[in-house]
Each structure stands twice: as structure tokens, then as C-alpha cells.
Amino acid sequence: MPDKALSFSLADFFFNDSPDVLTPPSDFLSWVQHPKIQAAMRFFGQQFVTAPRAEAEVIDNGGSRRQVINMTSYNYLGLSSHPEVIQAAKEALDRYGLGASGAPLLSGTFDLHVEFARRLSEFKQKEDCLLYSSGLGGNLGAMQGLLRKGDVLIMDERCHKSLVDGGTLSGAKMLFFSHNDMKSLEAMLEKSKGKRVLIAVEGVYSMDGDLARLPEIVKLAEQYNAATYIDEAHSTLMFGPNGRGVAEHFGVEDKIGVSFGTLSKSFGGVGGFVCSNAAIINYLKGYSSPWNFSCAPSPAVVGGLMKALEIATRDSTLRDKLWANTAYLKKGLLDLKLNLGGSESQVIPIIIGSSGEKLMQFAAEIQKRGLFLQPVDFPAVPAEARRFRISVSSQFTREIMDKALNVIEDVIARGLRD
Numbered sequence: 001m002p003d004k005a006l007s008f009s010l011a012d013f014f015f016n017d018s019p020d021v022l023t024p025p026s027d028f029l030s031w032v033q034h035p036k037i038q039a040a041m042r043f044f045g046q047q048f049v050t051a052p053r054a055e056a057e058v059i060d061n062g063g064s065r066r067q068v069i070n071m072t073s074y075n076y077l078g079l080s081s082h083p084e085v086i087q088a089a090k091e092a093l094d095r096y097g098l099g100a101s102g103a104p105l106l107s108g109t110f111d112l113h114v115e116f117a118r119r120l121s122e123f124k125q126k127e128d129c130l131l132y133s134s135g136l137g138g139n140l141g142a143m144q145g146l147l148r149k150g151d152v153l154i155m156d157e158r159c160h161k162s163l164v165d166g167g168t169l170s171g172a173k174m175l176f177f178s179h180n181d182m183k184s185l186e187a188m189l190e191k192s193k194g195k196r197v198l199i200a201v202e203g204v205y206s207m208d209g210d211l212a213r214l215p216e217i218v219k220l221a222e223q224y225n226a227a228t229y230i231d232e233a234h235s236t237l238m239f240g241p242n243g244r245g246v247a248e249h250f251g252v253e254d255k256i257g258v259s260f261g262t263l264s265k266s267f268g269g270v271g272g273f274v275c276s277n278a279a280i281i282n283y284l285k286g287y288s289s290p291w292n293f294s295c296a297p298s299p300a301v302v303g304g305l306m307k308a309l310e311i312a313t314r315d316s317t318l319r320d321k322l323w324a325n326t327a328y329l330k331k332g333l334l335d336l337k338l339n340l341g342g343s344e345s346q347v348i349p350i351i352i353g354s355s356g357e358k359l360m361q362f363a364a365e366i367q368k369r370g371l372f373l374q375p376v377d378f379p380a381v382p383a384e385a386r387r388f389r390i391s392v393s394s395q396f397t398r399e400i401m402d403k404a405l406n407v408i409e410d411v412i413a414r415g416l417r418d
Helices: 002-007 026-032 035-041 083-096 104-108 111-123 135-146 161-170 182-191 214-223 278-287 299-314 317-335 356-368 398-417
Strands: 055-059 065-070 128-132 152-156 173-177 197-202 227-231 258-262 272-276 347-353 386-391
Touching (some): 002 035, 002 356, 026 035, 065 398, 083 299, 111 128, 111 272, 111 299, 135 161, 135 227, 135 258, 135 272, 135 278, 152 161, 152 182, 161 173, 173 182, 182 197, 182 214, 197 214, 214 227, 272 278, 299 317, 317 347, 347 356, 347 398, 356 386, 356 398
Parallel strands (some): 152 173, 152 197, 197 227, 227 258
Antiparallel strands (some): 055 065, 128 272, 347 386
């Protein structure tokens, strides 16, 4: 292992054969202490000391304080630090205090929660909405609450782990179809005839930036009498004429049974929500554990989130800026002959290939030069497609993007040619 440390990953140490459950595998301990792995781990968990703006300040894990161009944040529309959002959160904080201090069914439901859920369901054009304290909890809780043993959950192979974990908890049989492959999906549906079936996909796939082929998926769902669930975590407030997401973008909103969204990305806060028909939302209140047994979302955060929804939907200014920035960056990256995969969104991968050594070498150099862009390694992505992933923001200026492109050209584009 010493000479090949970067050819291993966390996937290689999942099974723990140590006799003591509180002791990690011995080969994991050896691997994680290797200097190359220690160097790679230093990229993660760095401390930001400012809001997640396009230009931010970070304390790296060596203790150095640096100004960086932040291209890793999911603060796509800049709403996390928008003055009106901050003011609304402050007002809610003054009125309600820091936390809800109770689960929703007991003492945690505030008028703010009810009003925000109503606004979200109207926005998503569904009958009702359930708010969760985390995005992961929302996806996991919806799967765990909707499905039972004997049901079938058919997922795109690149769906988020929260959906997989929720499916596992539900006891449903889980089948995975090849990414955006309709023949593969149809084969899974054929296998599942006579069962209750839920098809789950993402609007924008978070590591690749491409879109679900929703019109074709909806057509197959109708043909096989399957329900549909879309995770719009990386598309809500950005896609569609009104920002409602990829389902609106494709004109199939009325065909989607459940629409999930996170509140930690384009909304700039934290939490998740599930919108569907009123009867199933009421049912989930009894069977979705992350809703039923978690403290309700902080009212101060909800106050800010309501304002974020208002700002993002009052006109198209923020998303227009986001898409202009996305087009500018993509052109610049393609001019450098970089592999952006099949990105169709504000999520732009720069695919490096199979070399973990190059990925970490590039990561160290770009961060040293002030570009905060995190390496994404196997098993988060395929071993032959290690990458960096840009999250475009409406806050980017041409100057910021040009600086970033210069660093990417000097380090990544030239490094891949050498």
C-alpha cells in the first residue's frame, strides 16, 4: 500500500473485520495515516470565516488564513447573504428565538412553518408540503414513509445517497437503471409488473450537471402505472420559466407525483421539503420519522427562507445572471479543451480522469493560487472520471471568472497536456 496509497479509497475499507466494533480496520488506519492521504484529507473541512460569497475567507487545515474565489458553494443565487434575507431572519429571530424546541406534532409547529409550507406548495403547484430540518432527512424520510416491504423503488444509478438510504429503511426492493437509459428503466419496470412502483430521479444530477430525461421517464411511468418522484435539489429556483425546476422546464409538472427540494442550495438556508397531494402529505406526517421525530426547522431560518423564495420569484434577475455566468464559464472551459462531461446546468464538472495523483496535485496548486475548488474522488464518482466540480453563482463577476479561468488554464489544462 505505501507506494499506491492514492489508488485506494474509502470504498476499500467499508467492511470492518476488527473484533472490536469501535476500532477501525487495521489497513484503514495504515492507509489514512499515509502522508499522501493526509495531504489529500487536508482539502476537506477547511473553515470559512465569512459568508459563502463568490469571494470568501478561509482558514485552511494548516492554520493559514486566505482570500479565495469560492467555486464550490451551492449558494447559486447568492441568497444566503442577501440583505433582505438576513433582515427577515433577524426579525424572525427576535420574535421566535433561535430554535423551534419541539417536534412538529408536539410543540414545534409555528405559524411561520405553516405559511412557508403553503407558499412552497403553491410555488410547486402541488396541494400540500412537508418541511424537514435537513435535505437529506427529507429525501430519506419521504422514501421511508412512502414505501413498504413488497414495493419496488426504481432509481437512476446516480441518485443521491439520501434516496438510497431511505429506500433501504423502507424495506422496499431497490432496482437501479443505467443513468438516463430508457431501455434500462423499461427493463426494470418490466421486472416489477404487478408491484407498487416508485421511480425516483434527480432533476439535475449533482456530480455530472446533466438533466433527467423527464418526458421519456414520465411516458414510461404512465405506461407501467408507476408513480414518479423527482429530487429538484440542484434545480429549484433556477430551471423553468418561473424557476420551479426541471419538471417545469420540460412541461411535465402535472405528471410528477412527488417533488422534493432542498433549502440549503439555491434558497441559501438549510432544510428540505416534499410537495405532493394533500392526502399523502398527511399520511407522511404519521410515518416519516425524520419529520415526526426531529425538531422542526429553526423559525429564524424559515423567516429568511420565506424572503428568499419571494426574492427569487419576484422576477428572473438572479437566475438570468446565473445562466449568463454559466454560459461564460462553460465557453471559457471548452476553449481550454477541458472535458465537462454532459453538463446541462450550473453544475460543471472538470473531468481529470483516472489519476488520483494528478487530481490531488492540481487541487493543491489551484488552492495555493486562491481558487477554492474541491477535488471529487472515487467512490463519489467513477474511478476513471475523477474531477473537480464548479458550482456557478449569480454572484460571480467577469473579473472573478477570468481569474479562475486563468488558474484553471495554468494548472489543470496545462497539467493534463503534459
